[in-house]
Structure formats: C-alpha cells, structure tokens
Amino acid sequence: MPGIIGAFSEIDSAVEAIEELRRTRFNELTVYTPTPRHEFEHALDAPPSRVRIFTLIGGLCGATFGYWIAVWASRYWPLVVGGKPIASWVPYTIFGFEVMVLIGSLSTVFALFALSRVPRLTMTVGYDARFSGGHFGVWVNTTSDRAKEAADLLRRHGAVEVRHEA
C-alpha cells in the first residue's frame, strides 16, 4: 500500500500531526519511535495488546502438564517414599508452578512475535534508520488522491522530511 512518511525531531509535533490526521480521517497510521511513549499511545488510542490471552492459556497448559507428568510418572512406577501417597500434590506443586512459568513465558514470547509480525526478513516501506535514533516517524497509508493532503498536514506540523513511498 502506498503512503507518506513524515520524520519529526520533536515529539509534540509528531503527536499533534497524529491527532490531526485522525481528525481528518487518515486512520491507517503507523508511528515509529525509538522508545515507547505514552503520548503516542494516547494519540493513537490503540486497543490493548492481546498478548495476555496467550500468556493465560500457556500458563494454564503449563501448570496442567507439570502436575500431570509428575502424577502420571509416579503412578507408572508406584514406589512408596516416606509413607507418603504415590501422587503427593504438595511436592508436585513445584512442577506445576515451574512448568506454568516456563510455558507461560514462552507463550508470551510467541504472542509478542506473532502479534508484532516478527521475525520479518525485510524492513517494510517507510522505515528509516533515524527512527531508532532521535527521530519519530509517522507513516500514513493513503491513496494517491489524498497523498498531497497528508503530506501538507505533516509538513505543517513540523516534519523535517516528508517522503512518498510505494
């Protein structure tokens, strides 16, 4: 999808540009920022991350597996140790807990990658090395008939550079 990228050196200029872009119905925006900033979160008003769902499911599966493997293996070789039950839930809580943390954490990382769409082999259009340094980038997905309007808006708000990319 073609679009316009604007590079800003000042954060408040970038935030004002985003707010006006959204007011003028440019809704397909991507912001590049060297570090997460609340100003952009508020300006973009994005929905909460769905990472937590993966974390919850991964954690529950991990806890279940941790208890299950210990109970199953104990019943498979039913040795009585210290007069305790074959499947003792108290020590097996260690396995339930540790595997919950392990699988929950790995699910969280999987969710981060899947939802952020990384790893990616090529940088998408619009990215500039400055956006990991001191500049903020605002990418506007737009059709050619509204490209000039978007570019003017970005320049008016103080973009140090505006580029058309396809």
Added chain:
Amino acid sequence: MATAASPYPASEQRPNVPSASVRLPAVADYEQVDREIIATLRPTLGWFALLATAILCLLIGISAWTYQIYSGLGVAGYNPPVMWGVYIITFVFWIGIGHAGTLISAILYLFRAGFRTSIYRCAEAMTVFAVMTAGLFPILHLGRPWKFFWLIPYPNWRLIWPQFKSPLVWDVFAILTYFTVSSTFLYIGLIPDIATMRDRETNPVRKAIYSALSLGWRNSDREWRHFTRAYLFLAAFSTPLVLSVHSVVSFDFAMALTPGWHATIFPPYFVAGAIFSGMGMVFTIIIPIRKFFKLQHYVTLNDLDAAAKMTLFTSLIVGLAYLTEFQIAWLSGNKYEQQYFWNRVFGQWAWAAWIMIICNMVLPMSLFSQKLRRNPSWLWILSLFINLGMWFERFVIVVPSLSHEFEPWQWTTYAPTWVDYSILLGSFGWFFMWFLLFCKQLPIMAISELKEVVPPKRKHPHPEEFEHSRDEGIAHPQVTGEHELPGGLGAAGGGTH
C-alpha cells in the same frame, strides 16, 4: 528540558545530580545515548587482557575436571560423611548470584524503581551467565557426568522416569526454567537495542548479524504495544520464579534430617541471601564498568545509593536469619541441633563462621552511612567482602552439618584439594569469559529504556523539565559526576531527591 542552558556559571554548576523528574541530567538527548553506549563496544587492550585471564582460569578448571573424570571423584576433597563440598557450595553460590539480576530486572521493573534502568542489563546478563555456571556444578558433582540427562523426564526404552519426590529433580525443573526464562527475558529486552545497533552499523558483516538478531524490529507502535505488555508479563513470571528457585535449592538441604539443615526458615533465608550475594556481584561488575567506560552519568551516585540501601536491607534480613537459626536451636531443646550450632561458631568451623558473620553482617552495616553508600570505591571493596562472605555462608551451611552429625564417631573434617580449588577458579573464568564477551558484542545498558528517562525533544518543553533544569543547575553533559564534588568520600553532598 534537560538541555536548557544553566543560569549558573560553569564553576558553580552541580554536576550530575539526578532528581525525580530529571534522572540523567548529564544526558542531553537520544543521540547521545546511542553514541555513548555503542562506543563501549570497541575492544580495548585491557579488555583483551581480562578475557585472556578469564580463559586461562577456565582452562585450569577444565584441566582439573578432566583429571577428575579420569581419576574419579576421590580426587576432590570428599571425606565421608562429608560427601558434599566445594561443588555444592559453589553451585548454591552461583545460583544466588543470579538472583539479584532478576530482582533488578523484573521485580524492580514491577515496582517502577527508577534506579534499575541503568544497571539492569548488566545484572540480567550476570544472571544468565551465573545460572550457566551454577548448572555445571551438579554435573561436576556426578560420578558419571555424561549421564546427567537421566534427571530429565523423557520417554525412553527402559520406561524409567525420575523420582518426582526427589529435591534433585525439583532442582532440574527449577534451574532449567530459570535459565530459559532469564535468557528469554534478556534477549527480548535486547531486541530493540540490537535494532538500534543495526541502524548505526556500517560494517556489512556486523550489520547482517545485527539484522538477523533484531528479527527485523523497526520500533513501530504495534511492536512497542505488544513488547511492553509481553515484557510486563515476563517480569511478572520472573518475580515468583526467582523466589521459587532458591527456595527449591534450599529444599536440597531442608528436606534432610541433618542438624542445621532441617529448618523451615531455609527458603526465605536462602532467597534473602541470594539477593544479597547477587547485589554484591552487581557492585563488583558495575562499578568498574561505569569507571572504565566513563558511564558515571548513567549509573549515577543516586543509583548506587539506592542499590546500596537494598544491599543493606538484605544484609539485615540475612543477619536476622543467622540469629534466628541459633534461637531455633536454643528453643528446640534438641541437643544435636544445639551442639551443631555451638560447634559452628565456637568449635571446629569457627573461622569460617566468623568470616561469614563479619563479611555479611558487620561490614555491610557501614551502608547506614550515606557517605559510604555514595562512595563507589568503598562499595566495590565491600562487594568483594560480600562475595567472599556469601561463599563462606554456603560453606558453613554444607560442611559443618555433614562433618558434625548425630554420632560422635562419625565426626570428621573436610579440606578441599587442588582439584576443588581449580574448578572453583575455572567457574570464575567461565563466568567472566561470557560476561566480557557479552559486554563487547551487545550493549551493556538498555538503550531504549535509557531513552525512556531522557526527555525527548519538544517544540514546547514541559514546564517542570525546564524549571527543574534551572533550579538544579543541570550540568554540561561532559561533566560526569562525583569527582567534581567537594568531600573526600565521593559525592556525599549530592542530592537525594
């Protein structure tokens, strides 16, 4: 904002004094962060010398282990019934070292403690390498180390499974989980920083490596939105994990009926000791790093002061645990327990117990003094004593109990051999080799998190940032810190806002 001109003449400026709203006053902008942190990656002659020393120590350890595999475990200083010695002591020591890293990177992240920002990357890397080191010791301790994987529950043709009621199997699960989660946490935090390095790199080979490692990260709002949430959950998982791991390690002892071990106080006692020892190692590492890489304006005296307060706090907990152990023995009415504790401090092992008490209880009391908390030289010297004291704490836990059990005819002594000492030295070589390689390949401070505390450039600076910079007389970025302040003990006069 932080870069506003100071109204004070240069001679009167207060250098590098952080405050609540301006945490890194000598850091002007994002570009400075990139420039200065990436500059630390250039190898120096001193770095090569240190790496060579670490590798030499490692080779000594490997040689000793090879000799031990060839000759059998008898060449270590085991003397029945003292069948746990330097290897188990050093295993617990290195696991403990790792704990401060997770405390700083995860627990303090949840508590939003600002001082963690500049030191957490070092501490997190320290955790991963310390756990890698610790994980070797149970294997070193095995008679047939090549069979270590029998502890892992995997389907096998013999249809044999591990005994899930054994603390050794608990250890395997706890430590493997801890290692996996810690290294994942470290790598996830590194991705945006590697992307920054990718964008600054001009060498095509290094750029290709950084591109692969950064997974095509491009700092978009979508990536950050999921990243911050995932990081929070990883921190939330790591927090109970770190408490569980040393609790599980303490169960190795507490599950036995041996005098001095069979106590319910062990899990909290071990966790506090682990964090205390890890803080000692953090100081041992971070103070030379801030000095030799000239990063005093990132790891400020306020950061050291806050970390020193935490060290003092954990030292007090550890000291209380030592005293409580004696109280438990006294109130128990159990003569074996009482005999053992008497023997610990006034008998055969008094020298080791008093090294432990002096290093872990007495010397850290100096941190009640703000002057000493803000004196990097003292903190570094103290950290060496803490490392020594915490190794001896584990010695005092392991050896006196086994050498002084229930029957007097069993009482014996224990002395490590050159094989034990060589492997101990090798473990330090292994740890520091990885750490030194890490600090010249990847950023030792979290670039993207440092940028979070540096005010971004604004068209209209925030009033509090501007006012604050005027009131405090923000220093020139080149002014690095404590040496410019009056007073012999560092920057004792610095602000503690």
